[in-house]
Amino acid sequence: MSLKNKLTRMKKHIIREEDGEPAARPADHSADLPFWDLWKENGTTAYFLDDDFCLVREKRYPIHHQHGDYTFKDFIKAVDAWQGFTGEHPLSSKGLSHEDMFFFDTETTGLGGGVGNTIFLLGHGRVTDKEVIVTQHFLPQPGSEIPLYHSFLSNVDYNTLVTYNGKAFDWPQVKTRHTLIKDHVPKLPGFGHFDLYHGSRRLFKHKLDSVKLINVERNILGFNRIDDVPGYLAPMIYFDYIERRDPEGIFKVMTHNELDILSLITLYTHLTFQLLNVHDKATGHERFEVGRWLEYTGNGKIAKERYEEIIKENGEPNFKAVHQLALQYKKEKREQKAIELWEGIHENAPVPIRKVVLLELAKLYEHKTKDLQRALEMCSRLLALKESIGETNGKHHTIIGNLNHRKARIEKKIDKHIGFVTRRSEEENL
Structure with a gap:
């Protein structure tokens, strides 16, 4: 029996999110799902829509958590610093609160554009007064994009998108895939957009051979990944998952995506501190x-x-x-x-x-x-x-x-x- 059919059969055991009720979660005997215990251990729930589903994983970090040279509370300080800025700048968050910012990254089945490239992981993070919440929407099988984008867009309430080269890649990919299913899912919001890749090129290209995010992390932000899965392996790992249904490799891809999102928060903090002269660490x-x-x-x-x-x-x-x-x-x-x-x-x-x-x-x-x-x-x-x-x-x-x-x-x-x-x-x- 396919994974989709097994999940469909389990729908009667799922508590849906209605009228403010808690998010949908499988009942205890959801063991019929292949490797469902592993998914549960990794903070994953099933999101059902009609006869289809996607998987949603959530991870939380305390606001004082250190990621590289900064804590996430420093990000709140960075947004507050922009409120007194008297000029105009593409990274200015003047008039926004820290909870308006939407840190976004995707994993896809290929590095090119066009309709042949499918997004299988939509990750986003938000910063509250007390914590950072990273949410990831996973495509468990090709053809289940309607619940994937429905789960994603039903919980997006932000003003500004923050990405790393997202203007050229991530968000255009989302728009392309959304066009194919737009009659079945909520509309795409009209975000503002902070693309931190361009700021990194301006400030760090003189000292880095490449301004890939992982190089910026290591050489600028003071963050080093351990046993990280390179992004270029993500498509192969996803296709392996589709064949075997074992999520072990997908969890590593999710961790990679999660670290990307957390680094966006730290990078925005660092760029802001540099621009507004908040600290004297810069050369x-x-x-x-x-x-x-x-x-x-x-x-x-x-x-x-x-x-x-x-x-x-x-x-x-x-x-x-x-x-x-x-x-x-x-x-x-x-x-x-x-x-x-x-x-x-x-x-x-x-x-x-x-x-x-x-x-x-x-x-x-x-x-x-x-x-x-x-x-x-x-x-x-x-x-x-x-x-x-x-x-x-x-x-x-x-x-x-x-x-x-x-x-x-x-x-x-x-x-x-x-x-x-x-x-x-x-x-x-x-």
Whole structure:
């Protein structure tokens, strides 16, 4: 007898969730289900809909539970910190409470998109004042997606989805599968969406070869998995379960999914603390990237404050921060402040920064302060630097040509100015 038929036969032993009654749970003699004792030991209940079903597992953690470098209570602190933020940012939870956030991750039968890829595990977590609740909806057999999505969507009451690359993968997959059964299940909510993958790329790509979540956990969040099943094995484990019905491997996939969800909570906490300067654990480079991210999202004033805090690290100038701060002053038409900063680093900064700084100084001296001799000096230094690098590509030759043109123009202005001064002096002496 198939697992579906056995469960259908057991429906008379199930207490349904109606009028506020407790969630459906199999009676004691549910041992007819293959390995049902194992499912029960792992906190699983059966969710029935008409003649079909899915399985639902729930796991709870106390709010003081430590996951990596943070407790889940730190997440509440992070959401509270956004309430005083005066700018705009794609991760801002201003106006939301911590219970509005919906941490979401899926496991699928393949890594590609399209209708041929089936989601077999929908996992989500929420944070209350006292605990973190992780709920997972499992597809026990192909074709049972209606109860799967019904159980999922009947219990979703959140404002904002939090994922890791979910905008590109997880949520589009949910939409695709939902389209096929939309007449039988609740509508998809119109979530806001925080995708933490993009924030990780911005802040950590300089120090990580890959910003896969497991690498971010290990190197940034202080969390190391033990005996974890790699995500790419999940499809094979699921197909093995469909054939043998032994859930041992599925429990490992569920644990993998559960850890993903818990790490999303910790990662959102960490990114928020970095962005809002809640703690001082970040390195100078990370704080610089935070400033760049804030600047990119239109928070120039806050970004400038970040740059000003880190322009010197361990007594040494943070060249990137100094350069970005000078650019901010230039945008504000405070050219003299920009010049002062660039003058302080143009001799010792790394070559990529020095090239840009020398050009900026040449422009400002020529067009703003009218210090043509200094403009010519900066232009000559940049030409010498470019030539010393030994580049031979077409772009290099174009830049050299433009610099020679700029130098010739400045020299012409100097000659014209010298000629004007000479004539004026001669006229005064007549």
